Amino acid sequence: MKKGFKIIGIGLLIIIALLGLGATYINSNDLPSYEVQTIDFQADINPESVARGKKIVSMLCASCHMNREKGNLTGTQMLDAPSEFGVIYSQNITNDKTHGIGDWTDSEILYLLRTGIKRDGKYSPPYMAKLPHMADDDINAIISFLRSDDPLVAADPIPDQPSQPSFLTKILCQVVMKPFPMPTEKIAMPDTTNVIELGEYLAHNLDCFSCHSADFKTNDFLNPEKSPGYFGGGNKPLNFEGKIVLTPNLTPDRETGIGKMTEEQFIRAVRYGLKSGEASLQYPMLPYPALTDLEASAIFKYLKTIPPIKNKVERVVYD
Ligand code: HEC
Ligand code: HEC
Structure with a gap:
């Protein structure tokens, strides 16, 4: 009987030690990284796609990426994110080549928006929008607009502030939240008559x-x-x-x-x-x-x- 307890005790100690090791591992390794698939994509940019993109970006991306002092998408602290996620900053997505996404290719932007994987392979945290179901034409419109010289996205060299994701965010990203597969079939626009x-x-x-x-x-x-x-x-x-x-x-x-x-x-x-x-x-x-x-x-x-x-x-x- 006593021996039984001892074995359970040792077992528990081992489990606690393993959990501790796991925690240290996750904490020091930050958010997970994945392989970046090379895809061949070039946005089809025309005045209609830029206008449609502006509409979508202003409703979807600006809520998080808007720097209210500058009035453009140079990023900000995301005050609405519950503190359990850590201290989160959205990033500069203007056309600046150093601090923004001016030197990202269209494919790299597409890949991030679809899968959640950045061009360096890092997983973008739970609070960054992921669009596995958006129609191809709408994604094309978003990228067309991001490439434009509209005041929202014209190059502005404001440096990014690094996010400090919490332990919980890291665990979520290591264990629960996984990148989405790159769609293999065309995604059509919704039928607007329905x-x-x-x-x-x-x-x-x-x-x-x-x-x-x-x-x-x-x-x-x-x-x-x-x-x-x-x-x-x-x-x-x-x-x-x-x-x-x-x-x-x-x-x-x-x-x-x-x-x-x-x-x-x-x-x-x-x-x-x-x-x-x-x-x-x-x-x-x-x-x-x-x-x-x-x-x-x-x-x-x-x-x-x-x-x-x-x-x-x-x-x-x-x-
Ligand atoms: C709910 C908030 C939220 C929304 C909505 C959102 N983003 Fe983000 N985005 C973030 C945060 C936060 C980061 C920074 C993540 C990090 O710390 O790595 C980010 C990162 C990015 C990056 C990577 C920038 C870099 O330099 O690594 C790009 C590109 C991006 N977002 C584009 C977009 C676009 C385009 C949209 C609209 C379709 C969008 N985001 C919508 C919060 C958001
Ligand atoms: C960033 C989080 C967020 C997003 C994204 C969001 N909402 Fe809300 N919504 C809220 C909050 C918070 C309230 C309550 C605000 C208050 O009580 O003053 C709210 C209130 C509402 C209300 C008022 C309901 C009532 O009973 O008075 C409607 C309707 C609504 N949202 C619809 C939408 C629709 C449609 C969308 C997408 C186009 C949307 N929301 C996107 C957070 C959000």
């Missing part, structure tokens, strides 16, 4: 689901609708003062979701951040004025088709 399909495409590719599901840590970017608490809200991004702004439930549940919201109310909230009889929506929910009424309405109609989740999220308004 509002539900268009709404689903926007709700996934504009990252609405990642803030509005249960937790950043458990989101599933490959199969967004399998993310725990899909659109049920309760995720905890932070505002500029580091206070939690809970995300509301956007499932069609009548009591706790958007079941009673009208389409007009939804469109006003999404495009302009306005709520009738209540304070405007607070950061990090930024308005999406670039969405058309048709697109915002498509998201609404799509959300009406997903499974309702009963999850009451109490709104807190800070002044």
Whole structure:
């Protein structure tokens, strides 16, 4: 009997020692690295693709990469990232050749956006957008715009601040979050005459689901609708003062979701951040004025088709 305990004790000690070793290993090795596949891609740049790219980048990338003092995409500290992820800076993605991405090839940008792997093989952390399902034409539009001389992305030599990912972020990236495979088939644009399909495409590719599901840590970017608490809200991004702004439930549940919201109310909230009889929506929910009424309405109609989740999220308004 006593001997049995001793063996269990030794076993436990060994397990603890191994866990400790694993932890030191992960901590000193930073984020994991992967092989970079060479792909042959050159953006097809034309005035339409640049304009479309500007629209997508302003809605999707600017929320994280915008330097508010400079008014361009030279990067900033990501104040809305929960502190459990560490201290996170987005980077300079202007055309500067030293500090920005001016010397990245189109293929390197494409590969990062699709897989999450940077050109040096480093995995880009969980808070950088990954676009495994975005249509080829939209990705082409993003890259076309990044190459343009628009004031948002014109070369600006502001040095990057290195992120300090937490131990948790490193564990997540070593164990749970893996790069996505480079798509092997063409991804077509959604059929814009099918509002539900268009709404689903926007709700996934504009990252609405990642803030509005249960937790950043458990989101599933490959199969967004399998993310725990899909659109049920309760995720905890932070505002500029580091206070939690809970995300509301956007499932069609009548009591706790958007079941009673009208389409007009939804469109006003999404495009302009306005709520009738209540304070405007607070950061990090930024308005999406670039969405058309048709697109915002498509998201609404799509959300009406997903499974309702009963999850009451109490709104807190800070002044
Ligand atoms: C939710 C926040 C977020 C969104 C949305 C986002 N990014 Fe990022 N991005 C980051 C962060 C944070 C980093 C830095 C990661 C690191 O520390 O390595 C980054 C890194 C990058 C890099 C690598 C830069 C370098 O020099 O290594 C590129 C390129 C990039 N982002 C482009 C984009 C584009 C294009 C979009 C829109 C399609 C986008 N990002 C959307 C947060 C974001
Ligand atoms: C960075 C995280 C984030 C992203 C991305 C995001 N939201 Fe939000 N959203 C929030 C937060 C936080 C609130 C609550 C703000 C408040 O209470 O003032 C909110 C509020 C809302 C509301 C108001 C709901 C209500 O009951 O009043 C709607 C509608 C909404 N978001 C839709 C969207 C859509 C559609 C998208 C994508 C196009 C989106 N959100 C992307 C964080 C986000």
